[in-house]
Amino acid sequence: MSILALIACAFIYSKEVQVKELSKQLFDEKGVSSHLRNEKHHEWERAETFQQEIIAHKQEIADLKATFKNSNDDGDFGKVIHWTNQMATSQTYYLTFVVDPNGRKIMNDFENRFKRSLFTNDERETCRRIGQSEVFDFISNRISNAQSPNYSEQLEIAYLTGQLESNYD
Template sequence: MILIITVLAILLLIACVGWWNCYRSKQLVEAVSEFNRNAVNELQIWLHEEKLTVEALENELANLKAQPEQEFKQLQEEQQDELGFGQHVKWRSTKKPTSQTYRLLFDIEPNGQRILEELTARFKRNVFTDDERETCRRIGRAEVVDFIISRINTANDPRYTEQLELAHMEQNDE
């Protein structure tokens, strides 16, 4: 009889522990579910705020991209109204460029080097073709690049002085 009561007490204890574990796991599942719902809601709110921020930045970027184009078009319109039609260039140079000027611009300045490389690649290609007129045209285009390179080489000559060239230019009224 004591043995039966002991066995029943042990079984009752096991059932209570099992029930308690089920109850606790159900509470734990509900707590995790609630946490997940809150986290999802917070992420959705954050995502919505980020989308609004991205849209605002895209609008600002579009405005910034459009602004220079609008300003440039406005500048062109003002110049056309002022000058009439066509493209006009106002020269501000008061003295003729020397070989040193060409050297500084096309040999020392990195942007000038890139420009000279592009001019050389574009206009110093194979000048001879089957068509005589086309050959003459290509030779004429190549002469410009040759002139620039010649002026650079003149300035790179150890005997060159800018004062000597300026004096020569004044004497010959070039």
């Protein structure tokens, strides 16, 4: 009988140890679950904050667009120009590098930097200078094109969009 009681006590003790281990595992899992829930909650709060910031930025952009669209303000360089096309036409080059005083400064700086003696004893340096000069020449040609009495921005746009074949360059 005492042997049976000893076996029963050992069995009860082993079950008690198992219960304690399972209880500890459950407590640990609850802690992890609680931590994950807190992280998830913080992520939702951050997402909501970002969503509100996005809405505020979209409103700010819409306000700026409306302000620009409705602007009839005269700036330092004349009337505000509302571009109806997104193409860089010869007229765009003319307005940027001739009409705008800062554009003229930039064009003069380009000329001083890139319109110099092209040929040197070093072939690579000569090629580099020719490439730099081509950019300046391209801009100058576009400006000259815009100043031509026969120039039409609508015709140039039609050519650039492929609606017309011409010799514009």
